[in-house]
Amino acid sequence: xxxxxxxxxxxxxxxxxxxxxxxxxxxxxxxxxxxxxxxxxxxxxxxxxxxxxxxxxxxxxxxxxxxxxxxxxxxxxxxxxxxxxxxxxxxxxxxxxxxxxxxxxxxxxxxxxxxxxxxxxxxxxxxxxxxxxxxxxxxxxxxxxxxxxx
Amino acid sequence: xxxxxxxxxxxxxxxxxxxxxxxxxxxxxxxxxxxxxxxxxxxxxxxxxxxxxxxxxxxxxxxxxxxxxxxxxxxxxxxxxxxxxxxxxxxxxxxxxxxxxxxxxxxxxxxxxxxxxxxxxxxxxxxxxxxxxxxxxxxxxxxxxxxxxxxxxxxxxxxxxxxxxxxxxxxxxxxxxxxxxxxxxxxxxxxxxxxxxxxxxxxxxxxxxxxxxxxxxxxxxxxxxxxxxxxxxxxxxxxxxxxxxxxxxxxxxxxxxxxxxxxxxxxxxxxxxxx
Amino acid sequence: xxxxxxxxxxxxxxxxxxxxxxxxxxxxxxxxxxxxxxxxxxxxxxxxxxxxxxxxxxxxxxxxxxxxxxxxxxxxxxxxxxxxxxxxxxxxxxxxxxxxxxxxxxxxxxxxxxxxxxxxxxxxxxxxxxxxxxxxxxxxxxxxxxxxxxxxxxxxxxxxxxxxxxxxxxxxxxxxxxxxxxxxxxxxxxxxxxxxxxxxxxxxxxxxxxxxxxxxxxxxxxxxxxxxxxxxxxxxxxxxxxxxxxxxxxxxxxxx
Numbered sequence: 001x002x003x004x005x006x007x008x009x010x011x012x013x014x015x016x017x018x019x020x021x022x023x024x025x026x027x028x029x030x031x032x033x034x035x036x037x038x039x040x041x042x043x044x045x046x047x048x049x050x051x052x053x054x055x056x057x058x059x060x061x062x063x064x065x066x067x068x069x070x071x072x073x074x075x076x077x078x079x080x081x082x083x084x085x086x087x088x089x090x091x092x093x094x095x096x097x098x099x100x101x102x103x104x105x106x107x108x109x110x111x112x113x114x115x116x117x118x119x120x121x122x123x124x125x126x127x128x129x130x131x132x133x134x135x136x137x138x139x140x141x142x143x144x145x146x147x148x149x150x
Numbered sequence: 151x152x153x154x155x156x157x158x159x160x161x162x163x164x165x166x167x168x169x170x171x172x173x174x175x176x177x178x179x180x181x182x183x184x185x186x187x188x189x190x191x192x193x194x195x196x197x198x199x200x201x202x203x204x205x206x207x208x209x210x211x212x213x214x215x216x217x218x219x220x221x222x223x224x225x226x227x228x229x230x231x232x233x234x235x236x237x238x239x240x241x242x243x244x245x246x247x248x249x250x251x252x253x254x255x256x257x258x259x260x261x262x263x264x265x266x267x268x269x270x271x272x273x274x275x276x277x278x279x280x281x282x283x284x285x286x287x288x289x290x291x292x293x294x295x296x297x298x299x300x301x302x303x304x305x306x307x308x309x310x311x312x313x314x315x316x317x318x319x320x321x322x323x324x325x326x327x328x329x330x331x332x333x334x335x336x337x338x339x340x341x342x343x344x345x346x347x348x349x350x351x352x353x354x355x356x357x358x359x360x361x362x363x364x365x366x367x368x369x370x371x372x373x374x375x376x377x378x379x380x381x382x383x384x385x386x387x388x389x390x391x392x393x394x395x396x397x398x399x400x401x402x403x404x405x406x407x408x409x410x411x412x413x414x415x416x417x418x419x420x421x422x423x424x425x
Numbered sequence: 426x427x428x429x430x431x432x433x434x435x436x437x438x439x440x441x442x443x444x445x446x447x448x449x450x451x452x453x454x455x456x457x458x459x460x461x462x463x464x465x466x467x468x469x470x471x472x473x474x475x476x477x478x479x480x481x482x483x484x485x486x487x488x489x490x491x492x493x494x495x496x497x498x499x500x501x502x503x504x505x506x507x508x509x510x511x512x513x514x515x516x517x518x519x520x521x522x523x524x525x526x527x528x529x530x531x532x533x534x535x536x537x538x539x540x541x542x543x544x545x546x547x548x549x550x551x552x553x554x555x556x557x558x559x560x561x562x563x564x565x566x567x568x569x570x571x572x573x574x575x576x577x578x579x580x581x582x583x584x585x586x587x588x589x590x591x592x593x594x595x596x597x598x599x600x601x602x603x604x605x606x607x608x609x610x611x612x613x614x615x616x617x618x619x620x621x622x623x624x625x626x627x628x629x630x631x632x633x634x635x636x637x638x639x640x641x642x643x644x645x646x647x648x649x650x651x652x653x654x655x656x657x658x659x660x661x662x663x664x665x666x667x668x669x670x671x672x673x674x675x676x677x678x679x680x681x
Contacts, residue, residue, distance in 0.1 A: 004466070007473045014477045018581025021588045022626065029516065030619035055618070200554055224560040231558070238555035252559045300559075 039066055039084045040123035042091070044110075049079035050099040050133030051108045058083050060112040065089045068110060083110065090120040096129035108133070151176040151308060151340045152197060157206035159192055166192045168364040170206070174308075174357075179334050179341045181351040184361035185386065185395070191235075191312060193361065194344045198232055198310050199223050210308075228256055231301030231309040235316060237293040239285035239300070245272075246281035249300045256304070271299040275329060291322030298329060302337075309333075311343040315350050323347070327354050348387055352376065360386065362395065450645065451638040454572055457565040464570050468577075471570040475536040476578030483582045484589050486531050490523055491515065491590030495597035499604070508602075512609040513616035515594040520587050520617065520625045526673050528586040529632040532579055533665040537640040540571050541661040544644025545654030568645065572637035579633030580626050587625065624680040631676060632669050639665050 049071050058066040066085040074080035085091065094115030101108055121127075152174040159167040166189045174180045174197075184190045195201045196208060199215045208215040210226055218226070239248050249268045253259060259267075272278045275295040285293055294314065301309050311330060315323035331354040334341045345351045352358065352372040360368040360375065360383055368375055368383045375383060385393035498514045544567060547553050556563040591613075599606045640661045647657030 004470075008469055010477055011469050011473045014472070014480065015577075015581060018584050021581070021584035022622075025520070025584060025587060025622045026619060029520075029614055029617040030622045057615075195554075198558060200557060220562075224562070227558060227560040232555070234551040234555055236550050238551035240552055240555070241550070255559065255561055 039086050041069065042083045042085055042121055042123075042125055042127065044081045044083060044097050044127040044130050045074060046079045046081060046097075046099065046130050046132055048099075048132040049081065052081065052099055052110060053108070056107065057109045058085065058112060059109055060089065060091075060114065065112070081110070092117040093119045093121055093125075094128065095121075096131060097127050098131040099133035101133075151211065152342070153209045154197070155207045155209070157193075157196065157208060158204050159189075159196060159201065160204045165364050167196070167203075170364075170366060172359055172366065172369070174340060174342055176340050177334070177338050178356035179330065179343060179354050180357045180359065181343045181345060181355035182359045182361060183345060183348065183351050183386070185346060187363075188361040189364040190344045190346075190361050194310055194312055194342065197342060198230065199227065228304060229307045231304065231306035233294065233297050233301045233309065233311045233314055235313040237285070237290075237297040239288075239293055239297055241285045243285075244281065245277070245283050245285070245288070245296050248285065248296060249303055251300065252303045267303065268299075271302050272296075274302065274333070275299045276325075289322075291318050291325070294318065294322070294326055295329070298326070302333065305337070306339060308340045308342065311341065311345075313345055313347075314343060315345060315347045323350060330354055348389065352387075362386075446646075447638065447642045450642050451572075454564055454568045454638075454641070457562065457569045458573065460565070462565075464565055467566060467570045468573055471574035472578055475540070475571065475574040476582060479532050479535045479578070479582055480585070482531050482535050483528055483586050486527055487524070487586035487589035488593040490527055490586075491519060491593035491595075492597045494518055494523070494590070495594040495602070499598060499602045508604055509608045509612055510616075511598050511602075511604050512595075512611075512613035515598065516591060516613045516617050517621060519590045519594070520621050522673070522677070524583050524587040524590065525625050525628040525632060526669065528583045529579060529629065529636065529669045530666055532575075532582060532633075533636055533640075533662055533669065536575065536578075537636050537665050538658050538662050540575075540637075540640040541644040541647070541658045542654060544568075544571075544641060545647040545649075545657055548644070548647070548649045549651065549654060568641045571641050572634065575637030575640075576630060576633040579636065580629040583625065583629035620680070624676070627680075628673065628676050631672060635668055635672060636665050639668065 052068055052071060054068055054070055056068040057064050058068065066083055066089070069082040069084045072080050091112060092115040094117045096113045096115070098111045098113070099108055100111045154170050154172050157167060157170040158165065170193065182190045182193060192201065196203055197215075199208075199210075203216050207217070213222070213226065215223065215226070239245075240251065243251065246268055249271055250264050253264045253267060257264075268281070269278060272281065275298050277292060277295055277299065280288075280292070280296075285296070288296065298314075314326045314330060318326065327350045330341055330343060333339065343351065343354065352375070355372050358368075358370060358372055358375045359366055362382055368378055368380055370378075376387065378384065382394045385395055494515045495511065498511050498518075499508055502508045502511055502514065547567065553563045553567065556566060595609060598604045599609050643657045643661035643664070644654075647653045
């Protein structure tokens with residue numbers, strides 16, 4: 001029976017290490033208990049969502065301040081985006097939004113440019129100024145076209 | 151104590167036991183004897199409730215083992231011990247833990263009480279001092295004695311012995327036989343022994359049942375069996391290779407198998423003679 | 426030709442029969458979890474044998490898997506200049522696929538084979554009957570405890586495998602190959618979602634149950650002779666390994 005106490009101990013440690021491993025994976029990598037339910041929601045309408053997906057980052061001055069909650073089609077011509085912004089971040093009413101790419105072929109994200117107004121956007125407000133992403137193919141097309149004209 | 155009524159057990163189409171009616175009396179040593187394949191081990195497993203009969207009934211006291219629930223069967227088994235042919239000690243446990251196993255499982259006895267009981271049982275089989283050995287370190291005879299001590303641990307009313315002396319040297323076999331006899335007399339338990347060891351069987355028996363091909367061919371006191379007129383009984387007791395119980399188990403004519411006649415026309419059970 | 430087709434038919438029919446038999450066996454065994462008596466202490470003993478016993482091999486396999494993934498991944502990614510994605514590449518492969526599958530395969534070799542062999546030997550030496558005669562339900566005591574121990578141990582082992590693999594991959598990627606540590610961790614945390622971790626753990630739970638059921642079943646149905654047990658052990662290991670890979674494909678197709 002002395003033996004069993006020892007085994008019980010070892011099994012206890014084993015189970016504990018296993019559970020700590022699972023929790024570490026879930027919290028550190030899975031983002032449980034981090035952002036998600038907290039924060040407030042803002043709405044933006046783009047001509048072109050340019051590949052931004054649910055879960056894409058929202059950056060202000062290069063710092064992540066929230067995530068894209070959903071991207072849906074509005075009136076069959078525009079993209080309606082819902083952003084979840086961290087509570088401690090304030091965005092002016094005249095700020096503008098743009099879709100950018102991390103690196104040359106990296107992931108798409110939404111960039112916020114702060115404006116000069118004293119008033120701030122609140123939960124459910126919509127951005128006035130949105131700038132569609134720079135489309136690499138369009139640019140190349142323009143360049144070739146302009147080259148032709150010369 | 152135990153009665154069977156029209157007990158039959160089939161494996162597929164083959165009848166291992168056919169219409170067995172027997173009566174094991176309380177406080178006696180009942181020995182079931184028979185050759186290999188006579189169905190004696192099957193009979194013991196049926197009596198112990200390890201198998202269910204194809205038809206018929208087994209009464210343990212007043213309850214039919216073929217009909218009781220699994221829960222009740224486990225309750226009844228607390229009154230029963232069994233010594234297996236290969237001892238069947240749990241090989242992950244020491245000798246002490248093996249003997250203490252049924253006590254730890256089914257009683258709330260204090261550690262010290264269990265220790266006392268285990269020491270007593272081991273003393274009874276002459277193995278006190280071997281508590282910390284593992285079953286793999288024991289010889290066949292010692293393992294059987296430990297298994298005996300384990301079977302007695304719960305002070306059972308009935309103990310079943312499956313080939314208790316097979317595979318043992320004559321001295322160990324004698325020790326086991328005398329242990330069965332003495333314990334039965336001292337503790338007034340009921341013993342059922344299955345064996346093909348004629349001498350040991352007749353020595354310790356109060357009542358003998360002789361099986362042949364799934365049927366009881368003789369029953370009675372050892373003296374009666376020894377003096378039986380039945381040539382099959384005499385052949386078995388004297389151990390003659392030929393007699394009414396044939397040496398050959400083949401059912402076809404030897405000459406046919408040699409000349410390949412049976413390859414096309416063989417019918418089981420048909421015996422052809424040379425034309 | 427006809428006999429070949431007949432043979433195939435017979436094989437399929439016996440296969441289906443066995444599958445049905447195994448399913449009934451599994452259900453019958455798992456049902457005992459809710460029947461008294463509670464096998465508490467014996468679950469612990471089996472988790473010790475099955476889970477703790479496999480720990481060393483799991484840690485070694487995990488470490489080398491993480492290391493080789495990092496090394497291999499770096500040399501592929503560096504060609505297209507995207508070595509920043511090394512972290513997520515290693516982490517995703519580990520957490521979603523290689524962790525559960527490799528850990529399960531090692532587990533089959535280490536714990537599964539011994540379960541089948543042990544149960545087979547217990548039957549050959551009449552220990553199962555002895556338990557029954559001592560009024561202990563052998564299916565609950567021997568089969569159920571092992572099935573549950575497998576289902577509990579494997580997810581824990583897979584989590585440990587993942588963590589060890591991630592650290593080993595990090596050490597190779599950052600300290601040896603010189604990927605920026607902040608980028609490595611940042612990209613990994615960024616790309617891995619909870620559903621990846623969930624997928625890995627759900628897989629490992631099913632794998633654990635599968636291994637437990639197959640190995641106990643094979644031990645229980647083995648011919649009760651020494652050759653029978655040896656054969657059943659080999660078959661159990663093969664069947665488990667193949668079934669783990671098949672089940673992996675099925676679960677993956679549901680989670681993507």
